[in-house]
Amino acid sequence: MTRIVIAEFMDEAAVAQLRAQHDVLYDPTLVDDGARLHREAADADALIVRNRTQVRGELLAALARCRVVGRLGVGLDNIDVAGCEARGMRVIPATGANALSVAEYVIASAMLLLRGAYASTAAVAAGQWPRHALSNGRELSGKTLGLIGFGSIGQLTAGMARALGMRVIAFDAMMDGAHPTFAESGARCVGLDALVAEADVVSLHVPLVDSTRQLFDAARIAAMKPGAVLINSSRGGIVDEAALAEALRAGRLGGAALDVFDAEPLAASPHFADCPHLLLTPHIAGVTVESNERVSSLVARKVLEALHA
Template structure:
């Protein structure tokens, strides 16, 4: 029997599946107790984390018995993958398991921000009638969605957008412009500059690496089509948050949905106060009841296979 340490929340059915075979410590708050986390890491044959647990440095050094890291999600910027490989620790992400949740978040956010009418409940309930002010919203159909990154999430987002009448263009630095994946999805492959200039909605689906850090700085946001909407469900360091706020206040950006931030949890941020047509959510685009079940089940199965 091996020891499995789970440092953040996981679906209970998947935890029970692991407990049938191994000794499991499941503590969703363990990530916030550094001393206890490092102590338990030394006993772990496998560790299962989400995005907040930093599997690097002191924690990685403490994983003296560990042979597998299960990631309840797809981003690996919180894990030193190269160092894990050097220590013969297998890193397993939940690739594809939360794609539907993220894709739906992108489409839902784009609808909300383009229409600009769904935050009127307090005013209407108070007896106001802002019909004129809210009658200039825009429809999703006929607009151009620009996807930066065309992996499993980007491709599913493209399919949902196409079903709603959007034209989809995409750029992926890891794919050739004539890669058959674009044509298979009915998506036009374009360069990054063209995508930024043409898209009514820009959605980011890339990892946080040196090449993507601060990819959407003030200059690139200024290069976006006036009135365009920016959706970031990837990683916070890809977008200059202050530049987004400034572009919203200036009226250049028509809206922004940010689910991820350079520092999480996001501290009180005066630059976001009073920003028009802004949606901020706490890194939950890929987390729904259904996706948590899929992600947890997949990682439980993969970790069991790795420990067998």
């Protein structure tokens, strides 16, 4: 019987769908046991992973009979796609299935950071009344959202932002101003430098490649509009974390939300200790109950189609 190895968490209904037709090893902790993962990979006809499993090098070499790699998400920087394809493996991401969750994360983060009033529960419960200190928050409506990368997630985020009264500008290295997506979405196409200077909220939606690594270094962060907010829900390595923390401490930025980091899981970081106006989350922007069901169901269906082809 065909064997499927699932190395990270997957919705149980999708796992059951796979088990109904094939031999399935489902162990969400398998990613943390490299030696066992390599042993199990040797007999896998299909491997399903999230973002932590590195499908390259020794693991790729161990996949002796694998025909398909399912990715429970959209980023492929943890998978040697060219190496997989050279070995006859099809790589299947869950394109579009978590876009809504990421878009909502961006809008919610922008609201939290602009308003700056939602961390007062402990103080108010303790009898304090910091009304004056928390009366300088800003509204989302009327602000400019700058989207760097204008694929499906960026476009969905643009629609939500415009519904809330924001102006939207966007830059995508693969699109020029004549691309119909801009007219359809109501977003204005601008250059990268113009976007950075104009946007009240900058949200990143690009993959980690050579051209985007450290895209937001100290110089680009310094070029942002004073008081602007930066949100990165795409990939770690795009933002210089130390430079961002320095800009927040200096009061040049109004806030930042990071869901992704240079190294994950994030170790105790001197950059971020007691850093003001900073929201950190553990790579969960695209992970909700609903998106996990959509992502898992899509990948299960596509993996079954590939195995039965």
